[in-house]
Amino acid sequence: MSKARYLPLLLLLLPPFYLDLFWLQAGLFVMAAAIGAIGLNLLTGSTGQLSMGHSFFLAVGAYGYVYFAGDETDDLTGLGLPPLLAVVCAVALAGLAGLAFSPIAGRLSGVYLGIASLALIFLGQHVLFNVHDVTGGYNGRAVPPMEAFGFAFDGTGDVVVLGIAFGALEKLWFLGLLLLGLAALFALGVLKGRPGRAMNLIRDQQTAAGVLGIPVARTRAAVFTLSSMYAGLGGVLLALTFQRAVPDYFGMLLALDYLAMIVIGGLGSVSGAVIGATFVTLLPQLLTRYSDALPLVAPTGTGGVSPSDAARYLYGAAVVGIVLFLPAGLRGLRIPSLTPRKESTP
Amino acid sequence: MTRLIELLINGLSLGSVYALIALGFVVIFRATEVVNFAHASLLLLGGYVTAVLHDDLGFLGGLAVGVLAAAAAGALIELVLLRRAKARRDVVAIATIGIDIVLMAELSRRLGTSVMSLGDPWQDRVVVLGGVTIAQTRVAALVVAAVLIALFLLAFKYTPWGVSMRAVAEDSETSALMGIRLGRISMSAWAVAGALAAVAAVFITAFPTPGLDRTSSIAALKAFPAAILGGLDSVTGALVGGLLIGVTEALVGGYQNDLTFLGRGLGDVAPYVVMIVILLVRPSGLFGTREVSRV
Numbered sequence: 001m002s003k004a005r006y007l008p009l010l011l012l013l014l015p016p017f018y019l020d021l022f023w024l025q026a027g028l029f030v031m032a033a034a035i036g037a038i039g040l041n042l043l044t045g046s047t048g049q050l051s052m053g054h055s056f057f058l059a060v061g062a063y064g065y066v067y068f069a070g071d072e073t074d075d076l077t078g079l080g081l082p083p084l085l086a087v088v089c090a091v092a093l094a095g096l097a098g099l100a101f102s103p104i105a106g107r108l109s110g111v112y113l114g115i116a117s118l119a120l121i122f123l124g125q126h127v128l129f130n131v132h133d134v135t136g137g138y139n140g141r142a143v144p145p146m147e148a149f150g151f152a153f154d155g156t157g158d159v160v161v162l163g164i165a166f167g168a169l170e171k172l173w174f175l176g177l178l179l180l181g182l183a184a185l186f187a188l189g190v191l192k193g194r195p196g197r198a199m200n201l202i203r204d205q206q207t208a209a210g211v212l213g214i215p216v217a218r219t220r221a222a223v224f225t226l227s228s229m230y231a232g233l234g235g236v237l238l239a240l241t242f243q244r245a246v247p248d249y250f251g252m253l254l255a256l257d258y259l260a261m262i263v264i265g266g267l268g269s270v271s272g273a274v275i276g277a278t279f280v281t282l283l284p285q286l287l288t289r290y291s292d293a294l295p296l297v298a299p300t301g302t303g304g305v306s307p308s309d310a311a312r313y314l315y316g317a318a319v320v321g322i323v324l325f326l327p328a329g330l331r332g333l334r335i336p337s338l339t340p341r342k343e344s345t346p
Numbered sequence: 347m348t349r350l351i352e353l354l355i356n357g358l359s360l361g362s363v364y365a366l367i368a369l370g371f372v373v374i375f376r377a378t379e380v381v382n383f384a385h386a387s388l389l390l391l392g393g394y395v396t397a398v399l400h401d402d403l404g405f406l407g408g409l410a411v412g413v414l415a416a417a418a419a420g421a422l423i424e425l426v427l428l429r430r431a432k433a434r435r436d437v438v439a440i441a442t443i444g445i446d447i448v449l450m451a452e453l454s455r456r457l458g459t460s461v462m463s464l465g466d467p468w469q470d471r472v473v474v475l476g477g478v479t480i481a482q483t484r485v486a487a488l489v490v491a492a493v494l495i496a497l498f499l500l501a502f503k504y505t506p507w508g509v510s511m512r513a514v515a516e517d518s519e520t521s522a523l524m525g526i527r528l529g530r531i532s533m534s535a536w537a538v539a540g541a542l543a544a545v546a547a548v549f550i551t552a553f554p555t556p557g558l559d560r561t562s563s564i565a566a567l568k569a570f571p572a573a574i575l576g577g578l579d580s581v582t583g584a585l586v587g588g589l590l591i592g593v594t595e596a597l598v599g600g601y602q603n604d605l606t607f608l609g610r611g612l613g614d615v616a617p618y619v620v621m622i623v624i625l626l627v628r629p630s631g632l633f634g635t636r637e638v639s640r641v
Contacts, residue, residue, distance in 0.1 A: 050436060104622065107629040110436045111381040115574045116625055118567065119618035130609030252567075263440050305455065314453035316533055319444025320426075323433050 016170040022167040026285045031176035032237035034277035037261040039230020045268030048203030050114030056124035057228040059250035061235025064090030069144045102221035129249035140246035202331025266329025284311035352601040359484040359594020360493040362491035366546040367569035368584035370539030375514040378536035386566040387449035392416035392544025400465030413544040420540030450478035461557040463609035472603040577634020591617040
């Protein structure tokens with residue numbers, strides 16, 4: 001197929017010129033979630049290793065960035081590094097955290113790892129709430145804005161492009177797109193090459209993989225580390241979008257959300273992770289925005305089914321429905337008029 | 347010294363409750379090879395039904411309906427999800443997370459910020475024995491859990507149901523050929539697990555815990571490390587793991603004032619640390635079958 005089918009992706013450059021801030025922020029959440037979900041999908045979808053600890057690594061990325069880039073104040077510590085360097089350090093830190101877990105990640109298979117990685121969530125929450133001077137404790141900590149090569153990704157400076165004033169979110173949009181694009185390309189490269197085939201074989205036939213000379217434990221540990229670096233990068237973007245990092249957010253529910261994303265989108269594929277992240281992240285936002293127009297959904301705080309609850313029912317049910325009826329996820333949905341018929345091989 | 351004894355007894359009692367939950371978890375895994383991530387929300391469901399009905403039906407009546415509700419929910423999950431899903435078993439495990447998300451969202455919406463009592467007859471009374479003070483609920487938990495576990499083990503060993511359950515765990519294809527109805531076995535496993543979880547809910551939420559609220563499921567989650575450190579496919583493992591986790595939690599929680607350099611709320615984290623340490627030494631748990639592949 002020609003490269004022309006990738007052209008519609010250029011449309012993603014347009015939103016900052018047309019959409020309001022609400023949608024730009026929602027879009028940035030989607031991008032951050034998509035980066036994290038791509039990482040989790042490499043681990044769970046392609047290698048068959050379940051992880052419930054993904055939100056822990058998101059937290060490491062987010063707080064790593066805040067710590068490295070943040071300034072020293074009365075009750076908070078920070079190194080005050082240049083933000084770009086801080087991003088690299090934060091991702092490396094998340095990778096190191098993943099590597100530190102590798103004695104477990106390499107030896108346990110599948111669901112066993114899933115339960116063991118529950119420990120990361122609870123340990124992580126414990127540490128986040130107790131290391132006050134890094135995380136700011138219960139109330140969290142403000143996130144220093146991104147800055148690269150003298151260009152600040154915040155509301156300062158009068159940047160006007162084609163008559164649109166660019167604030168923090170507009171600028172971050174392009175940064176997010178760039179990061180997501182790079183993350184997706186890298187994951188595609190991993191999946192297409194030898195590592196990807198090794199990972200799939202470990203998932204399907206662990207013994208055969210070992211017999212063929214694939215170092216099973218080492219590969220599992222490496223994929224776990226890679227996926228935690230993806231989570232770290234996603235965490236950084238998440239923190240930049242939120243502009244405040246709160247420990248409570250990185251709990252068990254977030255980890256479950258990421259698992260829901262990759263199942264809904266499609267296990268083991270990059271596009272699946274992106275589709276799932278879009279679905280799970282946008283659904284609550286959509287329901288919140290239009291809650292007064294929807295039946296059965298009441299605005300938050302009025303006692304009825306709140307938009308975020310309604311979203312949970314929907315994507316929880318979507319997970320079950322997709323496992324039952326659409327094993328390839330939403331990605332596996334084919335719209336006949338848009339999809340070319342596959343050449344049948346004789 | 348009395349403090350240590352008190353803590354140990356509390357730990358054993360808590361551990362026996364965890365063992366009860368972990369037992370159900372292991373039974374499901376043995377019968378269907380699926381890890382049930384919705385187990386904590388089954389427990390919350392049983393507890394919630396009991397809490398709502400105990401005013402009208404009395405404690406035992408409410409509990410009976412709660413147990414039935416959790417058992418029915420378990421059986422329903424088996425009927426709707428497990429029986430139809432053709433996906434890999436670990437993907438089905440993720441699907442139970444979907445069920446967990448829905449059940450948990452609904453139950454925590456209904457609970458809101460309220461703390462409900464399950465109306466147990468022991469309330470906050472204590473027993474004093476030779477200077478050692480123990481809450482009656484803790485004694486009751488120990489006794490009830492011991493009786494239920496003993497009953498379960500006997501049934502597992504001697505009844506036709508238990509024998510077929512073990513046969514299915516050993517080799518499901520052969521046992522199907524021998525005339526064992528696989529669907530019935532796995533459905534009953536899910537129902538039994540749900541019922542055990544509902545009973546455990548009473549003791550998870552009873553004194554000294556304030557009652558059933560949306561965080562009760564966090565306590566129930568500690569049965570996961572209990573099950574896996576004993577070995578997911580071992581009934582003995584679930585019992586030992588549960589007791590180990592319970593005693594650890596009680597001891598660390600009791601002495602946390604001497605351990606403040608590690609931060610507050612250490613009792614809730616300690617079970618997971620123990621799990622990690624044990625898994626580092628024995629990746630398939632204390633009593634789990636080691637994965638051996640012959641080529």
